[in-house]
Amino acid sequence: MTGQVRDAVRTRRALLDAAARAVVVHGAGVSLDAVAREAGVSKGGLMHHYRSKDELMAALADDLFDQFARAVEDRIDPADTAPGRRLRAYVRATFDDLEKTQDAVEQTTLMATLSAFPEPARRAQERYRRWNRTLAEDGVDPQRILVVLRACDGASIAPLFEGPLGPEELAGTRSLLLALATGTGPLVG
Template sequence: MSTPERRTRDKERTRRAILDTAERVFTERGAQVSLGDIAAAAGVTKGGLMHHFPSREALVQAVYRNSAHRMWDEVRAHIDLSENRPGKFTRGYVRALTGDSEYLVGAFSVTGLFAVLGPPAQDEEFSRRDARAWDEAFAADGLPEGRALAIRYAAEGLATALSTPYLTPEQLTVARAELLTLTEPPWT
């Protein structure tokens, strides 16, 4: 007999498997892939998928939220805690987006999750909160605002160009080093 705790764990594991599979299948086959195909790839029935995500919109929204949380986790994982000076968060962001995070390299690629699904139209409130949290994290990092914005969006541009012929590994190395240098004081 299964215990309520075991059923909850299994339910969470199934939900996680569906989310991870949906992200992979959306990336591989496009945003219009059927829910039946996602369910089959996740090893559940379409009814099982619909139990966790009652609509396509609910699944896409959950994939967006999951990817937003993973992006935060990836950036935090690339922060060097020994760097006790302004710009620590921004340097972690640059590192994560310019090749140190396999997940973010894939998500930002021209065929990655963010390109395939487009902007998260279904969950504007979550997007506003997430954008505000990123803005606050960069503002608290101690860099001048304009510099932080330039570094942030340059890193995102590099992340998008990583899988294209328009950015060579040598160019990435030079650009990444320059962005990291821009995070260091003194600023003028």
């Protein structure tokens, strides 16, 4: 990678990080000016990389989705060859994030805010459909996938309404969902 390309990659990373912080503070009404200020660049410098707020919000959503996908892949246990290993990795990635309390609240706030924009919302729905297809190929009954994904979603948003989840509650919920992700048959009839 040349120095110029490396600098562009670093700049885009810094801009996305600044955009995430600005969205958490300002919500859906965040302006490109606010993002530029947060990043310590001019609005023109920001727009050199992202031509519009919509483009920036879509890139930010993609970045968050990609980070989570990498987190799931990183948590696949190479020794685990049983059906549902990817679903169990999904649970571990979700709960590892939740254990970083402030990060979890900020991530949930960020994702909820991004869903107010049409393109990030569309991309989120497509990613969710992709997760469902990927997890279905892992040998687990669709009922289990449905319950585990919905429970992970609920656990992710709970800190916004309940405050931080305690370590015992997180550990208990994680264990329950990992057990659900270990069985292969349907949950009901």
